[in-house]
Each structure stands twice: as C-alpha cells, then as structure tokens.
C-alpha cells in the first residue's frame with residue numbers, strides 16, 4: 237500500500253491488518269497510514285498467518301471473528317513467530333468470552349467495533365512505543381554484556397569503538413548498510429551481528445557471495461526461476477530474496493556484480509518486488525539488505541563498472557572495517573578470544589602465549605587480517621605440545637620476525653643478532669621497534685617499555701629516532 241507520512245512516527249511502524257471485511261480493513265489501514273504506519277492488509281485468516289510466517293510486523297491488528305481462521309489463531313501464530321510484536325484484537329462486543337481468552341493469551345489490548353479512529357491510533361502508538369523501548373533495551377544490554385565487543389565483534393581500538401557504536405544504532409533499524417574492508421576484516425561477522433540484534437532475528441540471514449557465482453547463475457540465485465525458464469531449469473526454485481523474506485540478505489563482494497544484474501537489483505530495491513525468471517507474477521518482498529565489498533566502488537563508478545544509482549541505494553550508511561595492521565591494539569584481545577574459542581572446541585588447556593610469540597603476533601602485518609590471525613592461533617594450538625604457545629609453534633613467516641626459523645633454531649634477523657652488541661644499540665633498536673608497533677604513539681610506547689614519557693622523549697632525541 238502507498239504510505240503517507242506525518243510527524244506521528246519518525247520511523248514507520250509496520251502494521252498487519254487481518255480482517256475478512258475488506259472495506260473495514262482498508263479504512264483501518266488508511267487511518268493508520270496518516271500517522272506514518274506502513275500497512276499490509278490480509279483479507280483472510282490464512283493469508284494473515286502466511287504473512288506472519290514470512291514478514292516482520294511491529295503491530296498486528298486482527299478481527300476476532302473471521303470465517304476461516306479466527307483471531308485467536310492469528311494471535312497464537314504472532315506470539316510464536318513474532319514474539320516482539322504486539323497484537324490488537326477487534327471485536328463486536330467486549331463481553332464475548334473470546335476477548336478474555338485473547339487478553340489472557342497475550343493480546344496487547346482490544347478495541348470494539350465500530351472503531352473510534354483516535355482510539356485506534358492511540359493504541360497503535362502505545363503498542364509500538366513499547367516495542368521500540370523493548371528493542372532498544374535488548375540492544376543496549378546485549379552490547380553492554382560484552383566489555384570489548386558486540387555480538388562476537390571484538391575490538392577495543394578507537395576505530396572499532398566507532399564501528400561497534402554504529403552497529404548498536406543501526407541494528408534495530410531497517411537501514412541498508414554497505415560494509416567496506418579488506419578480505420578477512422570481519423564484514424560477514426558484522427552483517428550477522430546487525431541481523432542478530434534486529435527485530436528480524438527470528439527470520440533467515442541469507443549470505444550470497446556474488447564473486448563465487450558464474451554470471452548465468454547469479455540472477456536465478458537472487459530472484460529464483462520457474463520450471464523451464466531456461467535450459468537446465470528442471471524445476472522451479474525460489475531465489476535468495478524470497479528465501480530471506482522477513483530477514484536479512486547479505487550480498488558479499490557486491491562490486492563483482494555484472495552491470496545487467498545491477499540494474500535488476502536496483503529495481504528490486506526501489507519497488508520492493510521481485511519477479512522469478514520465466515514468470516510474469518511479481519511478489520512483494522520485505523528484506524533488509526546488507527552489502528559488502530573489498531573493492532573500491534568509487535573507482536569502479538568512475539570506470540563505469542558499477543552504477544552510481546545502485547551505489548547510493550546501497551550506501552545509505554557505510555561501515556568501514558580497517559585492516560588489522562592499522563588497529564594493532566585489538567590483537568591481544570583477539571588472540572585471547574580465539575585461544576579461548578579453540579581450547580574449548582578442542583578440549584585443550586594451555587598456559588598461554590610466550591612474550592616472544594605474542595610480540596611476533598603484534599608485529600606481523602596480517603595481509604589476511606583477522607581471518608589469518610584466527611587461523612594462525614588455531615594452527616599454533618594444533619602444533620603445541622608443552623602447553624605454552626611459543627615461537628616454535630609459529631608459522632615460518634612469523635617465526636622469522638623473532639629471528640627463529642620455524643624449526644626453532646636461531647635465524648639471522650631479529651633479537652638474537654643483538655646478543656653481544658652494546659647496550660645502547662640494543663636500547664635504540666627496541667625503542668625504534670616499539671614506536672613502529674604503536675604507530676608512533678609515545679604514551680603507549682612508554683607504557684609498553686615500562687619507562688616514563690619524558691624518559692622516552694629524551695631517548696628519542698638522544699638516538700635521533702623519528
């Protein structure tokens with residue numbers, strides 16, 4: 237239905253009206269659309285039940301007495317499928333026993349027919365403000381439960397604090413989000429966190445990696461196809477958009493999408509309708525879209541390989557995940573997080589990680605970002621035999637940073653070459669490396685080296701360090 241806006245709700249409230257009296261349902265929907273409700277009408281009980289199964293609603297208004305499925309059945313279905321929503325029942329007489337049953341079964345309130353429009357709007361306003369408050373509290377308490385993260389997204393660096401703040405604000409909304417970041421920086425994890433903390437969480441989260449699909453299959457994957465739509469389409473198949481109905485569709489590597497498909501995707505995002513390949517029938521869909529890419533979409537737009545209208549549709553809000561080498565403060569937290577995870581999974585106990593190994597993990601550049609760090613910790617745990625993850629458990633490219641070859645013998649570079657050298661040279665080397673590690677942050681460097689900031693400043697001058 238079309239949606240008219242007023243100031244009543246800053247963000248539209250989604251309402252399902254279930255009533256087999258068509259003109260009455262229409263009148264209810266129209267009066268609510270004036271206060272910025274987004275209304276969907278079901279003119280039968282079964283249709284109402286079907287919509288509750290596939291979509292999300294904040295408020296469900298149902299007539300108690302219908303010919304097929306009655307309002308109590310709709311109420312039961314809503315409590316089961318959409319536990320966060322509120323149900324308002326409509327009745328001809330408040331004295332009928334079903335009203336009592338409805339209230340006992342969790343209806344928010346009941347209204348008697350003929351409806352008083354003002355009363356109806358007030359009931360919807362009150363019901364939806366309760367839902368919003370509930371959602372906000374859940375989101376906040378989830379976020380606060382974890383000291384350094386949000387729903388498995390760990391980080392304590394200023395940049396990750398910003399990301400986590402964005403996630404907390406965006407999760408309860410339907411806003412389309414574009415996540416940018418190198419491979420392995422946590423784009424899919426962030427998309428899942430958005431879904432898990434949204435009112436859509438009881439509906440599917442559907443990831444689709446665009447780059448993994450040949451062009452010919454992509455559109456059928458997205459929109460589905462009818463039987464015989466093309467050679468090889470032996471049976472009909474629903475696409476990811478339909479599959480994700482009511483939930484979240486995560487399009488990974490969206491920068492790889494062929495331009496023809498980009499046009500079709502744009503149309504779907506504008507109309508909120510899809511057409512299966514080989515079909516004439518349009519289906520309305522209610523999907524939150526989260527897209528991600530490690531490509532430079534601005535450059536792709538300049539080169540004409542990515543449509544700017546689609547870019548602006550996708551990037552209503554952009555979340556940027558910096559590479560791990562630019563947020564090394566997060567490494568210790570992540571090491572401990574993954575160590576705990578793998579110890580639990582493998583039923584192991586370890587004392588911890590040696591200083592030298594930890595130092596190497598802090599210094600490495602991590603081209604594969606957090607995924608590579610995670611795999612490294614898993615591998616180290618698998619190699620370890622003495623309960624202390626040490627340099628001998630490191631993969632070769634990291635062991636080299638400690639002056640060790642992966643078989644544990646001393647190599648040419650790193651700490652050991654300083655043995656027997658003047659203490660001043662050793663000091664200069666360590667201050668320079670620690671400054672490198674902290675990105676030149678003096679306070680952090682001084683604290684890591686266990687000296688005062690003034691002492692550090694003096695030594696930087698003394699050794700002519702940049």
Ligand SMILES: Nc1ncnc2c1ncn2[C@@H]1O[C@H](COP(=O)(O)OP(=O)(O)OP(=O)(O)O)[C@@H](O)[C@H]1O
Pocket residue numbers: 388389390391417418419420421422423424425426488530573606607610
């Ligand atoms: N901030 C984080 N806290 C905890 N684990 C993380 C974090 N970021 C990423 N991970 C973990 O790192 C791995 C890679 O993350 P993910 O698959 O989300 O990255 P990606 O950016 O989507 O990668 P790609 O672009 O290659 O698809 C996953 O196991 C994920 O759980």
